[in-house]
Amino acid sequence: MKIDHTQPLEYSTDQNQLNILGFWIFLGAEIMLFATLFTAYFTLEGRTGSGPTPADIFEITPVLIETFVLLTSSFTIGLGVHAMRLGRKNAMLTFFGITLLLGLGFLGVEIYEFTHYYHVGATYQTSAFTAALLTTLGTHGAHVTLGLFWGLFIILQVKKRGLTPENANKSFIFSLYWHFLDVVWIFIFSFIYLKGMMM
Amino acid sequence: MEFFERFAIPHPSPMIYASMVAIALVSIGILVGITYFKKWGYLWHEWFTSVDHKKIGIMYLISALIMLFRGGADAILMRAQLSSPEMKLLDAQHYNEIFTTHGVVMIFFVVMPFIFAFMNLIVPLQIGGRDVAFPRLNALSFWLFFAGAMLFNISFVIGGSPDAGWTSYFPLAGNDFSTSVGTNYYMLALQISGIGSLMTGINMITTILKMRAPGMTLMKLPMFTWSALITNVIIVFAFPVLTIALLMGTTDRLFGTNFFTTGNGGMDMLWANFFWVWGHPEVYILILPAFGLYSEIISTFSGRNLYGYKSMVGSMVLISLLSFLVWTHHFFTMGQGAFTNSIFSITTMAIAVPTGVKIFNWLFTMWKGKIRFTVPMLYSVGFIPLFTIGGVTGVMLAMSAADYQYHNTMFLVAHFHNTIIPGVLFALLAGLTYYWPKFFGFMLNEKIGKSTFWLVAVGFVLTFFPMYITGLDGQARRMYTYSEETGFGPLNMLSFVGSALFAIGFVTLVYNLYYSFKNSPRNIGSDPWDARSVEWATHTPIPEYNFARLPQVASSEAFWDMKKKGHKLFTGELKEIHMPNNSGVPFVLGIIFFIAGFSFVFALWVPAVVAVIGIFVCMALRSFEQDHGRHINVKEIKEIEAQYEEVPGNEDRSHTTTRV
Amino acid sequence: MKELFPAKQVMGFVFSLILTAVALLVYFTNMSFAVGMTILLVTAFIQAFLQLVVFMHAGESKDSSAIYTNIVYGIILAAITIFGSLLILIWDM
Numbered sequence: 001m002k003i004d005h006t007q008p009l010e011y012s013t014d015q016n017q018l019n020i021l022g023f024w025i026f027l028g029a030e031i032m033l034f035a036t037l038f039t040a041y042f043t044l045e046g047r048t049g050s051g052p053t054p055a056d057i058f059e060i061t062p063v064l065i066e067t068f069v070l071l072t073s074s075f076t077i078g079l080g081v082h083a084m085r086l087g088r089k090n091a092m093l094t095f096f097g098i099t100l101l102l103g104l105g106f107l108g109v110e111i112y113e114f115t116h117y118y119h120v121g122a123t124y125q126t127s128a129f130t131a132a133l134l135t136t137l138g139t140h141g142a143h144v145t146l147g148l149f150w151g152l153f154i155i156l157q158v159k160k161r162g163l164t165p166e167n168a169n170k171s172f173i174f175s176l177y178w179h180f181l182d183v184v185w186i187f188i189f190s191f192i193y194l195k196g197m198m199m
Numbered sequence: 200m201e202f203f204e205r206f207a208i209p210h211p212s213p214m215i216y217a218s219m220v221a222i223a224l225v226s227i228g229i230l231v232g233i234t235y236f237k238k239w240g241y242l243w244h245e246w247f248t249s250v251d252h253k254k255i256g257i258m259y260l261i262s263a264l265i266m267l268f269r270g271g272a273d274a275i276l277m278r279a280q281l282s283s284p285e286m287k288l289l290d291a292q293h294y295n296e297i298f299t300t301h302g303v304v305m306i307f308f309v310v311m312p313f314i315f316a317f318m319n320l321i322v323p324l325q326i327g328g329r330d331v332a333f334p335r336l337n338a339l340s341f342w343l344f345f346a347g348a349m350l351f352n353i354s355f356v357i358g359g360s361p362d363a364g365w366t367s368y369f370p371l372a373g374n375d376f377s378t379s380v381g382t383n384y385y386m387l388a389l390q391i392s393g394i395g396s397l398m399t400g401i402n403m404i405t406t407i408l409k410m411r412a413p414g415m416t417l418m419k420l421p422m423f424t425w426s427a428l429i430t431n432v433i434i435v436f437a438f439p440v441l442t443i444a445l446l447m448g449t450t451d452r453l454f455g456t457n458f459f460t461t462g463n464g465g466m467d468m469l470w471a472n473f474f475w476v477w478g479h480p481e482v483y484i485l486i487l488p489a490f491g492l493y494s495e496i497i498s499t500f501s502g503r504n505l506y507g508y509k510s511m512v513g514s515m516v517l518i519s520l521l522s523f524l525v526w527t528h529h530f531f532t533m534g535q536g537a538f539t540n541s542i543f544s545i546t547t548m549a550i551a552v553p554t555g556v557k558i559f560n561w562l563f564t565m566w567k568g569k570i571r572f573t574v575p576m577l578y579s580v581g582f583i584p585l586f587t588i589g590g591v592t593g594v595m596l597a598m599s600a601a602d603y604q605y606h607n608t609m610f611l612v613a614h615f616h617n618t619i620i621p622g623v624l625f626a627l628l629a630g631l632t633y634y635w636p637k638f639f640g641f642m643l644n645e646k647i648g649k650s651t652f653w654l655v656a657v658g659f660v661l662t663f664f665p666m667y668i669t670g671l672d673g674q675a676r677r678m679y680t681y682s683e684e685t686g687f688g689p690l691n692m693l694s695f696v697g698s699a700l701f702a703i704g705f706v707t708l709v710y711n712l713y714y715s716f717k718n719s720p721r722n723i724g725s726d727p728w729d730a731r732s733v734e735w736a737t738h739t740p741i742p743e744y745n746f747a748r749l750p751q752v753a754s755s756e757a758f759w760d761m762k763k764k765g766h767k768l769f770t771g772e773l774k775e776i777h778m779p780n781n782s783g784v785p786f787v788l789g790i791i792f793f794i795a796g797f798s799f800v801f802a803l804w805v806p807a808v809v810a811v812i813g814i815f816v817c818m819a820l821r822s823f824e825q826d827h828g829r830h831i832n833v834k835e836i837k838e839i840e841a842q843y844e845e846v847p848g849n850e851d852r853s854h855t856t857t858r859v
Numbered sequence: 860m861k862e863l864f865p866a867k868q869v870m871g872f873v874f875s876l877i878l879t880a881v882a883l884l885v886y887f888t889n890m891s892f893a894v895g896m897t898i899l900l901v902t903a904f905i906q907a908f909l910q911l912v913v914f915m916h917a918g919e920s921k922d923s924s925a926i927y928t929n930i931v932y933g934i935i936l937a938a939i940t941i942f943g944s945l946l947i948l949i950w951d952m
Contacts, residue, residue: 011920014409018332022405024917024926025435028933029397033439035937036476039944040447040458040469047464049457060886067879075872078914083863091863124456128464131456135447149815153822166825179915183907190882190903198885198895408925436936472944523936527947536951 003165008085010172012165023173027180034184037136041192049127054196057122062113063193066106067185073102074182081175089163093155096171099178100151103144110141133192140188143181150174205801209359209379210292219356248781250334253741255341256319257638260631262345263313268705269352270309273301275702278662282695284683294679295362296381300355302365303385306485307392308348310619313627314488315344315399318427320638322403324734324741325421327412327750332405334779340395340402342789347392350796354384358801361385364677366474367448369459369467374452380800386449387796393438393445400434403427412733415752418512421732422498422505422755426491429515430484433522437480444473453802468533475526483522485619487515489626490557493579496633497561499730500576501568504756507560514553521550531599532606540599547597551590558583573728574648578629581656582621589617592667607677610670613663620659628655628708636727640740641719647711654704661697665690731759736768738843744776744831747840776831788817871913878902878909 080095361381363372447458457465498505527543592614725739748769760766795810882902885895
């Protein structure tokens with residue numbers, strides 16, 4: 001494996017560069033995936049049948065907590081990558097750990113939110129609106145869940161094998177994924193929750 | 200017993216029972232045969248675990264050819280049923296199932312793997328690379344495609360085929376009107392193979408952007424690789440739409456959600472909308488690689504470089520964007536306003552322009568060329584006029600007001616077959632003939648190949664041109680029969696005769712493979728067609744690492760430059776070559792996906808959950824795995840390269856390339 | 860300790876918090892739907908852009924033009940899909 005020391009560790013081999021570009025292209029596909037979910041949501045948000053409307057079920061407090069937690073986790077993973085570039089392995093692991101804890105917190109609030117919807121009569125089967133809402137949130141939530149496992153595996157690997165070019169590459173790509181989930185959340189926050197509560 | 204009743208076929212007939220027996224016998228025969236000849240180890244080590252792009256390409260090719268016969272059998276049954284009024288060969292339900300599976304199989308499990316076969320086989324060679332960017336992911340793509348294809352095909356004997364058309368419009372495809380598990384199969388099989396396609400898209404884009412040979416800038420890419428790049432861009436952005444639409448369709452059918460239902464706010468039109476947001480780009484996913492193949496073939500056999508390289512590239516880039524802007528023309532008559540229809544009419548007509556540019560480029564490439572009418576060239580020359588007719592009828596259909604007359608008739612069926620068959624199928628057959636010697640070391644017989652071409656071409660014209668007439672006279676598509684008074688009988692009989700010729704054409708193709716395997720000379724060298732781009736510059740059979748030295752490229756026809764202008768293609772010292780290791784995980788994941796899909800189809804939750812966990816376990820294992828591949832050292836390379844000089848007929852390269 | 864908190868990223872975080880607060884105005888104050896949507900569109904896209912450049916380092920490698928092309932292409936097609944579908948299914952029905 002040829003290592004190019006003029007580059008940051010995560011870019012330092014040919015395969016690493018391929019992985020990063022490939023992941024960006026995957027994120028392009030993810031943009032379309034979430035765009036499709038948003039299309040469904042916008043089309044169906046007014047079609048509530050006999051069920052509740054968005055304004056009936058949305059609550060500002062859990063949404064604010066989720067937003068703040070996820071924004072902060074996006075910040076900490078950015079700091080994690082920065083620490084990694086400085087070669088500060090322990091600082092990096094700490095930031096990654098904080099990120100995952102915040103992600104776990106986000107997921108907890110989201111689970112609370114889903115049970116709340118269930119109790120106010122907005123289940124998966126209630127109407128086209130609830131199905132579109134829960135599928136969009138659920139897809140994002142599933143991404144976060146997957147990210148928690150992935151991030152945990154990366155922490156374990158960095159701990160065990162150190163900051164190798166391979167691990168740095170994995171960590172960087174994971175940070176891209178995590179930031180992307182934050183971007184998606186910004187759109188969910190703005191155009192599902194705030195828009196729904198405004199109407 | 201009750202548990203097993205769900206696996207029964209809802210509308211059995213002697214034909215299906217006979218097929219069940221035949222499928223069982225063939226499967227047992229294959230298993231016994233492999234065991235008897237002790238080939239399991241060979242299959243496992245050389246094929247199932249392979250991450251070599253060439254082998255994966257060949258596996259795609261074989262799967263596509265097998266599926267072609269499945270789809271073709273459906274087609275000939277449909278034509279037979281319609282050959283005369285009030286035929287009793289198939290009942291309405293079977294006819295529904297057959298036109299559904301014909302469409303799905305041909306699009307997803309014939310043409311898609313066929314184009315992936317060519318991308319896998321040719322793209323790494325054309326860019327002078329050693330493999331794709333993510334070889335293991337590439338193997339996974341193939342096995343996911345294969346799992347999806349197998350899942351779709353067993354619907355025929357376990358639980359019932361889908362019957363809501365290849366478009367599966369809701370509410371017809373919903374639980375109320377499609378009560379069998381057929382549509383579940385549709386949703387899950389396409390989901391699984393679609394994930395594979397998306398991965399191929401990411402893989403190929405990265406490969407083409409990052410792994411080109413020294414000197415090969417984007418504007419020096421051979422045209423097939425350009426078409427592959429654009430196609431994969433479309434795949435990456437179009438397939439997620441299908442993923443979500445299928446997810447919603449699946450939850451509607453399995454979990455009682457209301458996305459596409461007619462109650463509780465559900466909107467059936469949303470499915471049609473999503474299906475075609477993906478579906479129209481899909482049309483260009485099929486046709487662009489075909490255009491790429493034609494470009495290679497026409498320029499080789501005209502003995503001239505491709506006319507208008509830049510406009511070819513520009514028109515493909517334009518098509519990639521426009522293909523996302525026309526989807527409404529698939530449902531002009533389904534209720535949106537005249538304003539919307541007008542917009543999409545105009546964009547639809549606009550997309551004919553870049554396609555027209557390409558047609559003229561091919562014509563100008565042939566202009567004043569020394570044309571050699573080989574089999575691949577015959578297909579290409581046949582393609583141009585026939586495809587143009589299909590394009591012109593497409594512009595007719597693009598006029599939304601007139602579309603009220605054409606829609607849902609045989610006219611439409613004639614139109615899209617008129618674009619797909621000369622456009623895509625001819626290209627695939629031409630490409631098969633053209634690239635066959637590179638990958639298998641012998642040429643397909645030209646004489647038999649020409650008779651295949653004429654049978655297929657005449658068969659195509661006789662099958663589909665009558666449908667334009669019956670369609671304009673009002674014969675509806677997807678109707679299993681018609682009365683004598685309609686007067687559609689004679690023209691439908693003509694269609695049947697045409698489709699029989701078509702079928703004979705495919706029999707001659709298979710015979711050609713057999714005949715050429717037996718009789719064709721093996722000392723054909725590495726460049727039997729006197730071709731132009733870099734994929735022909737390596738040995739035949741191609742060594743595992745493709746090129747001992749990476750080619751130095753200065754134009755889109757570097758191999759031609761080497762032969763005619765003394766360009767030095769291979770210079771410098773031999774270096775150690777890094778190659779990826781084989782892996783069994785993609786194959787295992789394919790099986791797990793198959794089990795997961797099957798369990799979801801029948802709502803068997805325990806195995807479904809277990810299989811999904813299995814998928815994540817495989818991903819976790821991959822995360823922890825350390826696999827840095829292996830190296831082929833210079834000594835081994837020299838030994839491998841030395842073998843080629845001993846092969847007679849290979850000396851044609853030795854005076855032009857610097858050899859070891 | 861200080862080197863672990865680069866000014867660029869801290870500023871990016873603060874700015875994204877401010878943008879979130881601005882977006883919240885549409886909930887806490889009374890404004891028309893059009894004004895509210897405009898604010899949301901502006902804040903959401905600035906935030907997304909911020910993440911892309913400050914945190915995701917989209918511009919730093921030599922593949923940055925491919926990365927930006929990819930993202931811009933994705934956004935264009937996403938907009939076409941969303942607005943085209945709304946046109947077909949709701950606005951012009």
